[in-house]
Amino acid sequence: MTTLAIDQVDKRYGGVQALKDASLELRAGEVHGLLGPNGSGKSTLNKVMSGAVKPDRARIRVDGTEISIDRPLDAQRHGIASVYQHLSIVPHLTVAENLVLGTEATRAGFLAPGRQRKRIDEVLERLAPGLGPRVRPDTRAGRLGPGQSQILELGKAWLRDPRFLVLDEATASLHRDQVELLFSVVRELTADGVGVVFVSHRMEEVLALCQRATILRNGLNVATVEVAETTDKEIVRLMVGDDLAARVGAATETNRRPDQDPVIATTDLVADGVDRVTLQVRPGEVLGLGGLQGQGQSELLLSLFGANPAGAGEISVGGRPRRLGRPRTAIRAGIALVPGDRGKEGLYDKRSIQENISTVSLRARSLLGAISMRKERTVAREQVKAMSIKIGSLDDPVSSLSGGNQQKVVIGKWLPANPRIVLLDDPTKGVDVGAKAEIYTIIRALTADGVAVVLNSSDDTELEELADRVLVLFEGGVVSELEGDEITHSALVASALRVDDEEEAMPS
Numbered sequence: 001m002t003t004l005a006i007d008q009v010d011k012r013y014g015g016v017q018a019l020k021d022a023s024l025e026l027r028a029g030e031v032h033g034l035l036g037p038n039g040s041g042k043s044t045l046n047k048v049m050s051g052a053v054k055p056d057r058a059r060i061r062v063d064g065t066e067i068s069i070d071r072p073l074d075a076q077r078h079g080i081a082s083v084y085q086h087l088s089i090v091p092h093l094t095v096a097e098n099l100v101l102g103t104e105a106t107r108a109g110f111l112a113p114g115r116q117r118k119r120i121d122e123v124l125e126r127l128a129p130g131l132g133p134r135v136r137p138d139t140r141a142g143r144l145g146p147g148q149s150q151i152l153e154l155g156k157a158w159l160r161d162p163r164f165l166v167l168d169e170a171t172a173s174l175h176r177d178q179v180e181l182l183f184s185v186v187r188e189l190t191a192d193g194v195g196v197v198f199v200s201h202r203m204e205e206v207l208a209l210c211q212r213a214t215i216l217r218n219g220l221n222v223a224t225v226e227v228a229e230t231t232d233k234e235i236v237r238l239m240v241g242d243d244l245a246a247r248v249g250a251a252t253e254t255n256r257r258p259d260q261d262p263v264i265a266t267t268d269l270v271a272d273g274v275d276r277v278t279l280q281v282r283p284g285e286v287l288g289l290g291g292l293q294g295q296g297q298s299e300l301l302l303s304l305f306g307a308n309p310a311g312a313g314e315i316s317v318g319g320r321p322r323r324l325g326r327p328r329t330a331i332r333a334g335i336a337l338v339p340g341d342r343g344k345e346g347l348y349d350k351r352s353i354q355e356n357i358s359t360v361s362l363r364a365r366s367l368l369g370a371i372s373m374r375k376e377r378t379v380a381r382e383q384v385k386a387m388s389i390k391i392g393s394l395d396d397p398v399s400s401l402s403g404g405n406q407q408k409v410v411i412g413k414w415l416p417a418n419p420r421i422v423l424l425d426d427p428t429k430g431v432d433v434g435a436k437a438e439i440y441t442i443i444r445a446l447t448a449d450g451v452a453v454v455l456n457s458s459d460d461t462e463l464e465e466l467a468d469r470v471l472v473l474f475e476g477g478v479v480s481e482l483e484g485d486e487i488t489h490s491a492l493v494a495s496a497l498r499v500d501d502e503e504e505a506m507p508s
């Protein structure tokens with residue numbers, strides 16, 4: 001049986017020991033979960049296997065024969081393909097050009113142009129339900145949303161005909177129907193004997209897809225388990241320890257104050273991607289935005305933040321009509337946005353963690369008066385502590401953080417600014433179960449203080465857990481509204497797909 005075995009892996013980044021004697025054994029035809037909290041070393045291990053990161057020490061064997069992987073090309077030659085957590089799509093190239101980019105070393109790269117074209121069409125046709133009807137081979141990749149880009153990444157890896165496929169949070173910004181598509185591709189590949197490494201912070205995905213799972217904590221192996229013989233509780237405990245495990249999935253509570261006037265409201269709001277949306281959010285309320293991904297949820301949040309100006313309709317804040325023509329005006333009105341694409345909008349990559357956390361609060365506070373560097377450092381340190389962000393030093397560039405920890409910095413940025421209205425665009429994507437519990441606690445603390453929250457989430461469980469009401473969007477407009485106990489998985493899927501029969505709505 002074909003196996004890819006990697007062990008004795010050490011990797012140190014400056015003062016951070018990312019991996020210490022870590023190992024993973026991947027068998028042909030299995031889906032092997034690679035689990036662990038943010039910053040535990042999952043991506044680093046994956047990058048060692050795919051040649052993107054040079055380890056301090058590692059032994060890699062394919063079918064018992066030792067190989068060396070010094071660069072990505074070596075990994076490709078041994079049939080290892082990866083979908084990285086950070087997307088590698090080139091925005092100014094087309095969808096088709098992105099698909100073949102870098103396939104030179106693989107079988108697909110040796111195909112005659114006609115054959116290759118045919119393979120591209122096959123792959124695109126299969127992925128079409130996840131890309132949507134408007135995406136064609138000659139569409140510029142820069143126009144794709146995060147979910148569509150992730151599907152394209154899957155296509156890229158698939159086109160290489162891998163023997164081993166590494167999926168590092170390839171589902172993080174996918175909606176449920178796209179996840180099902182990815183699962184079906186993975187099952188097809190494993191049936192052909194491909195071994196798949198699957199990294200995800202969504203436990204239900206791990207349980208549904210993986211046969212075995214290896215759990216890392218602080219760069220060390222904690223255990224490798226047979227998923228069918230283990231409970232999800234046990235896996236969470238192995239990942240985060242006893243204390244945090246107890247807090248995960250704590251009961252939903254509401255801080256809604258239904259008798260109070262809305263803090264923010266719109267009437268027939270029209271903007272780019274937004275079609276006549278009427279909504280109200282009251283103090284302490286969490287208004288969820290559901291539906292398939294890319295139906296205007298992010299655009300709606302942007303227009304409430306003044307970054308997607310309204311063409312028609314009204315927005316009122318605190319009962320008074322406001323023209324939110326630009327973010328500055330929205331920030332003054334007490335509105336905060338935690339953007340969905342942390343790469344594009346959320347963080348200044350090369351700047352330090354401290355600078356990133358203080359940009360927003362500085363902007364908000366400088367309206368009130370100067371704040372000192374020392375104050376800035378104190379605020380940043382408090383946020384890092386409050387959200388258990390795993391860092392080396394506050395002065396390290398934010399790009400050195402693991403994916404989930406970067407996401408926590410994006411959220412941590414806004415909290416010191418004391419907003420009255422918080423707009424969250426898929427805030428916990430890529431965030432581990434422990435940190436998710438922490439972020440949920442933060443959201444509840446905000447609503448307990450009377451802050452109004454609008455939450456877009458690609459994760460139905462999150463809407464179920466946090467939202468008081470959910471507006472389901474389709475093509476920019478509201479198609480249904482769910483409230484309280486009506487907010488369930490099946491109701492969310494049914495209204496997203498716009499079918500009445502819940503049975504039919506469940507993608508299989």
Ligand SMILES: Nc1ncnc2c1ncn2[C@@H]1O[C@H](COP(=O)(O)OP(=O)(O)OP(=O)(O)O)[C@@H](O)[C@H]1O
Pocket residue numbers: 013014016017018036037038039040041042043044045085390391399400401402403404405430432
């Ligand atoms: N280029 C880098 N420079 C410095 N430190 C790094 C770099 N890449 C990773 N690290 C550190 O190594 C540790 C492991 O990071 P890694 O990205 O492997 O974690 P992860 O398990 O993938 O986390 P997540 O679930 O958040 O994606 C983290 O502490 C991270 O900050």
Ligand SMILES: [Mg+2]
Pocket residue numbers: 042043044085168402403404
């Ligand atoms: Mg990672």
